[in-house]
Each structure stands twice: as structure tokens, then as C-alpha cells.
Amino acid sequence: MTTINRRRVEMAFLLRGALSILLAIALPVWALADHPQVVTDGPDQDAHEHGVLDPNKRPDPELPLIMRDSLSDEFVSSGPNAKVIKNLTPTARGTRLSPDGTTDVWVLGNYAYTGTFDEPCGGAFEAGIWVWDVRNAQKDKNTPVTIIQSPDGSRSNDVKAAAMNSGDILVHSNESCNGGPGGFEIYSVDDPEDPMWLASVQTDDVNAFLRDELGFQDFGVHNLFLFTQGEKDYVAAVVESEFGNFQIFDITIPTAPTLVGWWGAEQLRLAELGLGETDAADLDADDFGIILDLDAYLFDGFGASRNRFLHDVTITEDGQQAYLANWDAGLVLLDISDVTDPRLVSVALDPASEDGEVNSHSVWPSEDGSIVVEGEEDFAPFSTVFSITSGPAAGDYPAVEGDITVPIANLTPPVMEGPTTYAGLACPGDMVPPAPSSDSIALIQRGTCFFSEKIDNAEAAGYTGVVVFNDAARGDELVVMGGDPVNLPGVFVGHSTGLAIAGVASAADLVLGAPGASVKVETIPNGWSGVRIWDYTDPANPVLASTFNTECSANVIGPDCLDGGTYSSHNVIVESTEPDRDGERSVKAYISWYWDGMLVLDVTDPYNPVEIARYSDQSLEFQFENGGNQDIWGVYKTPGKPWVYGSDRNGGLYILKELGQGTLMN
Template identity: 55%
Template sequence: MSKNDTNGKSESSSSLPRTSVSRRSILSMLGVGGLGAVGVLSGVASAHPGGVTDDPSESDGHEVHRGLNGHGAPDPSQPLSDLDAEHNSVVSSGPSAHVVKNLALAGRGERLLPNGTTDVWALDGYAYIGTFNTPCGTGAGAGSGELVDDLLGPGITVFDVKNPNKPKYVGSVPSVAGSRTNDVKVANMNSGRILAHSNESCGGGPGGFELYNVDDPLAPQHLAHVQTDDISAFMRVNFGFVDFGVHNLWFFTQGAKDYIAAVVESEFGNFQIFDITDPENPELVSGWGAESLLFPDVDWASTTDFNKILEADAYLFSGYGTSQNRFLHDVTVSEDGTHAYLANWDAGLVLLDISDPANPELVSVAIDPSAGDGEVNSHQAFPNADGSVVVESEEDFNPFSLTFDITSGPNAGGYPVSEGAITNPIADLPDGTMSGPTTYVGLACDAATVPPAPSPDHIAVIQRGVCAFSSKGQNVIDAGYAGMVVFNDEARGDALVTMGGDPIDIPGVFVGHSTGLAILGVADDSGLAVGQSGASVEVESGYGRWGNLRIWDYSNESSPVLASEFDTVCSANPDDESCDGRGTYSVHNIIVEDDMVYISWYSDGVLILDISDPYNPVEVARYSPGGEDFEDQNGGIQDVWGIDKEKNSPWIYASDRNGGLYVLKELGSGSEKRNR
């Protein structure tokens, strides 16, 4: 594929919408009661149980399937989730613990751009940091063969760190117009020193990624723009699934061959391998996605079996906890280029054998939905040198947990619940609680059929179906209700949904079908009558936990065991008095070298763990400044996104979303011993 070619572009229609802005379920492409403008197949509605849903919010309401994926096919995560039930949990208080070595600030590459800086990568005396949504890419200076002088602008910001104590801004690699440069990687490949950065649309720009030769880091030579499409020809032709964003990248080599692995925000085949041996003419080699966990024998590149496609779609948009999907988020490839560690969100940590890059083969899946707060959220993973230990981060930005109780009547007790993404947060209500008597209002799609609230504290109980969640919510707001509980329909049972759509000014939650019947005190739908009173309910939001670290024993790579979890005080206990209420205390990215893990942990800063015993990790260092003086020079509280490290040296590179580049030096006898 030449730099001007695209994967499957000739098969697509230019009139179809660009899909790189956000990943969408196939069901969102199917119009109400039929196929809308897409016109994929006649009679496709029958492929989905009960026909294509009449609820336009279906695409925004992601199912949590339990045991079965909702379409009769076994959920492959179920037997995996039964493994590794026992694990240790380690909570470290960091600076107040017995620290045996520490971190010191060596130098700053100041970039005071609020929420503006993303990943960091360093090589051969230069450090490179990416840019988030604002400012969005302009394309100014692209292809000039020179860095542009625009420290606070979009693109890849470059610092000379040959003297780590005095980083010097030398310019920026221009961005693509309308896209952001989230990830950047630089590596010495067979063809030279190559830089790659991802493209994700922030203003209608393209997806894919860019390749540059940076043998002279001050004069980047553009080599190729690579468009990344859905791996499925059927999806490209019939749904226009082309030109998706790329979130993360990883270089690797096998002998004389150079490759790059891309995390593509497509429906199928999120993990894509490109041969970049000739970097001006990258070629797609293969693709793999979590859909192959559900149906391993399906050739997803060529299948036209729409029943299988719909079943896989439902599986990919389901998962555990609040953020429910099974799409790839990040990838790391072993140093010998033979194993790929895929952080596949709610599909878990997937290990692929890529000895033959054209034919990735599944080795194992590491997953334990009972770990932490029940959010799998496999965000990034990194192996040690021999692959016997793999460290995985779980990113979770929601530290709150919900409880739902029926508080009166014969069915009093606790029930599963999920909060709407479009409703007012329960946590923001007085005492973090929504409670009151209930009234059944039916589907609530027609305002005229919604009975007025008997009192201002009444909560509407609504059945799922026919119209959007936002429409239901607005109709019960107009009828005077204080909150809403939507329960699933009989066909979809007790699967939970994160309600999506347009924001509405009411608190609301979603419960299973049986819970709705329990509230209303009936055995089945035949007992439902609009206007009937139900039991009182209470929904309470309290602190849960942020995302933490999981450490896996891969002594047997085909059957990994969860050795331990690691938390900071604030990730495990967000309401601890030591935690800044403005902070984000989820773990983010990791690098492993020898027996040490180097971590960017947002508002907890930069941490180092000793995992020589993976069952008992020990925090040995942390860089976590605070206070007014630090906030002034950093442009805000600490918010560390990226982490990188020079091998066999004490230098660590961290990117702060507010403050730019930090160069840290690892101190102590342990680092001296390893750096001899």
C-alpha cells in the first residue's frame, strides 16, 4: 500500500459518513424499524431478537451480558472470570512508607497548556510529547521538512534532553489538520530512526497515523500517511467503516523486517499490524479483534454472515461495570517481536503469538472481573524481560459506586443497578441519594400518557423500549417527577444498560426487568398498569475506588494467574483526608524494566514499584509534589499522563497534562546497582 492508498477505499462510498470521530455500534446505523439509508440487507431486522429495536438510544446503551451475550452465544469471558479468585491486595501510602530509594526532579520542559499534553517518548537525546484535543491540529508547516516553532500549539512537541538537567524546546512536528496527536513513538529501525504519531479526529480530520524519518530530529522528513479502516470488507462496503482514528502505536522488528502495531478505533480488527520495512510504502499485514474470542473460527475480514456480525457487535459493546466495551485500548510487543500484549478493556488482557505477523494466534486471556471495583478496564500492559510477569493498568475515572434498594414492601432488599450517562449524577444530589415512592408510567414515550406525579418526591418507573431514554426522561420531568428508574423489557431481561443520548435534567438509573417487576409487586408484564403505585426505592452514591494496578504471573503464559493488585491510598480510598478533591487518582501508563515498574498515576504522580516478588509488590519511590508553588509553576495540580525510561540509566521521562515534560532521576543504591 503506497502512502496515497487506503485500505478498502475503493470499496467505500464517499457519501457515507466519516467514522473516525467515535466508534459506533452497528445497531446505531440501523434506522428505526429497518435499515434507514444504509440498506445493507433486506429483512435484517429479523437477525436481532425481536427485530431491530425501536429505541434509538440502543447504540448508546451498552449491555452488560451475564453468562450469555444476549443472542444465545456463550460469552467466552465466563470461564475466564472463574479463574484467579484468590489474590493479594497491596495498598501503599507512598512517601510516608519506608522508602528505600527516591526520585529527584532533574529538569523541566515547561509547557503550560491546561489539559493539553498527552504521551511522552524519548530516544537518543530527544523527548517527544503529544497534544490532546485543544488546540486541535491545523496542519500548519506539515511536509516542510522542518520543526515549527509553536510550543503551545498542536502536534508533537520536541525537547532536546541530551543534558537531562536542562531540557530545551527545539520545535514541534506539525499536526494533521483537524486531528489530535495523542500517541507518539520513536524507534531505531532497520531503515533509520522512525517517528510515528497517531491521528484522532478533533475537528473532522483523518484517522490513521503518520510516519517520519527523524535521523535528524530537527528536520523530520514525512514518509507516509497511513489510513486505517475496519478489517471487515463487509463493514467497509455496506456501512462506510473507513478512516478510523488510531489511539496507540508500537514499533517492533523481526530480523530485517520492520513493523508497527496500531490500535485502530474500528468495529472489527482493532489490532492491526503494518509492515513498514519500506516506510514510504506501509502495507497492512493482518488484523485481530476481540470478536475472535466470541467466534474464533470466523474469518472477520471476509465474512458476510450478518447474524454473526450482529452477535459480535452486541458482544463488543458489552462488558463489566460502568464503562462497557471489549475494544482494544493499547498494545505492547515483546522485545523479540513475537508476542503482543493487548489491553482489550472488558475483554481483559489478551496475549497473541505474532511470530508470523500475518497470522496472529491467541495464547491466553487474563481477566478477573472480581478484582478491584469490578471494572475490568484493561488499559495498558507491559511484560518483564522474559515475559514471566506482566503488569496491567486498569483506568477508571469514576470513583463512585451505586447501591439500589427497594425500601418497602415484600421485595425489600438490594438489586443491581447502573447509572445513566445522560442523567444528573446521583453523587451530586443532597447526601448523594435519590429516594422516594414510585409510580409506573409505562413507556413514557407520549407525554399525554404519563400520569402527573402524585407528589414532588415521586420517582417514575419506566419500561425500556420504543423511544429514546432522553425522550422518556423529558416527559417525566414535565409530569413533575423527581427522578426516574428505567427497567429492561422482558425480551432483554436483566441485562443492565448505561443509558445514553441527549442530556436530561433529572437523576436516573437503569435496572433489570425482574427488578422493575419487584418494585411494582407483579409477577409479569401482564400485571402492569400505568399509574399504579410501587414500592419506595433508594439509590445511594458513595465512594468506591479509582483504577488500580494488576500484576500477573505468566510463568505459564497459556494460563496466567493474578498474583496481586496494587493501590495507592487515594485510588483505594478516594475520601481519605490526604486526597485532593480536585485530583484524579486512577493509574494510567506503565513501563517495566528488570524488576521495576515505572508508573504514571495522574494526581499521585510518578511511582516506582519493586515486583521481584510479583505476589508482594513494594513501592520504592514516588515523585508527588503539591502546594501553591508547585501549582503555579506546573499550571495546575499534578496530572501525570505519560511515562518513559531510558534503559539501563536513571533517567525517567513523565508528561504532565498541565505542565509538560518532567525529567526525573532515580536515586539510591538499587538504581546504581542496576545501572553498572
């Protein structure tokens, strides 16, 4: 356990002891909160079992994607191409044949900038921001003119560049991938081929108590946005802290950045508690009960991925408003005319839309702000149905599939069922009772060792699947099992469900090797995710006008959708065209859509979005040339020009030309 974790656990024990009576009276809901998180259980049990407000419990924003990559990294498509609208065509590319290597893309002037995913982690020569000369968009091949290296042990997921008062400024995010720093870096790119480092910024929690007493410091930054107000320059950072995820830094003097303002979804909960004028940054040890309540709220959203942390932000050209894609808190509009005091304007939230997830991931408003396109990201295209099928406890119970287990949807038939046997903790060195039959499922208790070790040991003992249940200390909380990939299907259930399967009243009654009830687990397709189009005619009262999905994001098992593919929407940019002869403008959304490629939607009528262009190619020839399946992550649109830039996770940079409105091929 790290020093910070030890301090955090010790402080948490002291505070919980002092406030136990208060919490029992004031916060009964917190104790029952159900918020599945991606968790890698391991020997560091104190932090997992007892750590209150552990910053490490917040999952890596890209962990579900990393897990999907681990399950499909050897997959080669042989299926049909997606349906294509042939008026978005590639004209040039910047080749980077690195599987899952490239992240976001941004363009300033004659240069494009692309980020790097986990491999290689920061410190390697090729890890960091790749700088591409794109002056000739008709060139077949482009090579980087330089690489801005990431700090050792950190990845540069996001990159933004803009012409600011102090010159051309580039910022890139830092997220630890091997013990490196969080925060972000600031560079001058007045000469893009010779970037000049200006500053490193450490990003911490805005709450002094959490920061100084519990060690909530040096958090990663996931996304960034540059903007100006008059003669002042700013960068907005999406910080992976507990409170104040949206942080604004004054970079007017780029070598001396200063934190000036913040906001976080916890403010919505404070308003519900009648504490709307309270800033979460001001809470201290005397307010620990409130802090715990806010923590529970931030992890208790909707669907499979239930957190309410900020994921992305877009700020209007005049620097007056910020649109926050705040995951399960919804789409938040802030007035930031006073950057030191962001004010809530509205929240756009419809939990019933799409597939029951919210997952507000990306956002971009039209030029006049009347139309806003919000992208949802979802890596859980199947819902889990778990049943005890024998004995007095027969019925349906909450459960969640592991990220490391073999997807039940990939089994033939797509179901995990059979009798259970209690296998204890199933840790290395433990005696795991042999499976009594070829369809036996191991019932395993959480704790002491890694999930992957438990499941590997169950496989070695002859079991065909696993059900891991929570320990008594953590009760019926559900977590998504993380770690190294394993070869068995499996689900995680609450403590009471595990006891019901075993047919006992308490953990003290469990007997190693005892038979339990039979169980059945099925997964039902419920879609990937698309985009929501909002009518912001009245910014204080946004209305969900429509949603849009591709064939494969709507139908997980569609005949033209490739097994192992990722069909979630990702990032979006919205642009209004120049007025036509009648003075009318069109509003278009440019969307990177992973394996569906790059899409263009006409959202001029937000109640009737129409796809007008797509670049999609999953042919074997393309995969060979691209270094893997088409997997479009980032998007940038040159204002007023036909050029669309897409970053392919496997192939690098693509420059696309929009040829004109076409007709959807049915």
C-alpha cells in the same frame, strides 16, 4: 444521520429480516446481552434504536475521563499532600499550561515527544505532537522546538518514535474529535527539529463485508507500537474497529505502508463456538448470525465498562511476541513471529481480582518475559445499588449512574431517594408534570431527544433526581447516559424495571403524571484501580502473582484523597536493572497514576511488589505553577539511565531523576 449510518441501518434491516428465524433459534443469549455503554441519546434515533453493529456505538476510549473533567474542571485542591517517597525528584520540565491538554510521552535520543488531548482539536497551531529538546535534563524550563500538527478535526493521543532500518521514525495516532480522520501519521525525525511527513494511513475494519457493505471504514487509532524483525520495520496499531483491533503494518518503505496482519478478541469467541480456524475477516452476509454473536460478545464483559476491545499493546524487543491489554478480554499474549498470522499463546484473566472490573488497559513485560505488569483503568470507583422501596415490586434491580449526572456519592447524604412520577419522554416541547413534592424523582422513558435535555426539563419542573428507563425495543439493556453535564443525580434502568416502578404491565399503560413507587439509589465505594503483576514463568499458563494499589486507588474516600481526584493507574513501563555484584537483577515498574503522580514499584518478586519511589505533589503552589492539579498520564523510562519522563495533563512534560531506593513513609 450520516450517509454511512443510513446505509448501515438499511442493510441491518434487510439482513435482520432475512435472518430473523435463524437468530431466534441460534442466538437467544444475544438478545438478552447486558453491556452498559456510554451513549449520548439524541434525535438520530434510527441509528440508536435499530442500527446493528453501529461503529459509532463503541464509546470514545477517553469519554469517561472527559466526563470526569467536565465535573471537576473548576476543582482546586486544598487537601493534604499524598504520602511521598522522596527519591524520585523533578529536574526539568517542558511547560505546557493547558488544562487536560497533554497526553502520552515518548523519547528517542535527545528529544521527547508529547501528544494532545481533545482541546484544542486538530487544526489549531498548538494541537499535535510537541517536540522537546531534552539534551540538558537539568534545565529548569524547556520549550518545544516544533509542533507536528494534527490533521484538521483529529487528536494525536499517542506518539511513538524509534530507530528503524529506514531511519528515525515517528508515528502518531489520529482520533476524530471534530469530524477529522482516523488512522495514523508517519514522520521521519532524523532531524527532530524539522520532521518530514512520510505517509498517512487510513485504518478500516478487517472484515470486507462490514467494510464494504456497512461502511466500517476510517476508524480512529488509540495506541501504536514500533518494532522490527530483521530488516523489516513494522507498526502495530490499536484500531477502533469492530473486528481485528490489533493491526500490523509493514513500514519498511515508510512512504508505502501496507497492512499485513491482524488479530481481535472476537477470535476467542469463535474458538468457544468451535470455529477456531475461522478468521473473522472472512465472515460475510451468509455468516451474519455469527457476526451478531461476536458483536454481543465484544460488548458483554465484566463490571461497569464491559467491552472486550483492545486498548494498548507492547511488543518484545525481538519483535516476536505481542502483549495485548484487551480490556475485558484480559491480557492476551500473541506469537507474531509470522506477522501475517498472529497466533494465540495465552490469555491472563482474573475477573475476581481488584474491584470486579477487568479493564486491561496497559501492559509491559520484564526483559526475560517472566514478569508482566498489567494496568487496569477504572473511572467508576463506586458501584450503584438501586432499590424499589414500596409496592409489590419492592427489591433490588440493575442500574447504572450517568456520566453526565451529579454523582450520587457527592450528595449530602450520599443517596437519591423519594417517590416517583412518570414524566414521559420529557423532551423539549413536551409537557412535563410538575414535581408533586420536594423529594420527587422523575421517571422518564428513553428516546427522541438527548439525555441532557430530558434531565434539564425535569430539573425545571422541580424534580430532585431522575430515573431514565429503556424503551421496549432495547429492553433491559443498560447504557451510561452521556452528553452535556446536568445538575441532577440520575440513573438508567432497564425497560422492565421502569414498568415495575410505574406499576404497569406495558408501556401502553403508562399515564403521564401518574405516581409510581418510591426508589432509593446509593453508591458504594469499590475502589479505583491498580495493577496486576503476573508470573509468566510458563507463558502458556500465566499466574496472577499479586495486585498493587495506592492508598487512594484502594480507598475512594480515604482521608488523604482529594474530592474530585482521579486515582486510577494509567500507563506502565518495566525495566530490569544491570546485574549487581552477586549477578542479581532488580525488576522495576514505572507507572503513571493520574493524581497519585509517578510511582516506581520493585516487582523482582512478583508475589511481593514494593513501592520504592513516588513523585507526587498536590500543593496549591504546585497547582499554580503546573496549570492545575498534578495529573500524570504518560511515562517513559530511559533504559539504563536514571531519567523518567512523565506527561502531566495540565502542565506538560516533567523529567524526573530516580535517586535510589528509599523507604516507604508510613
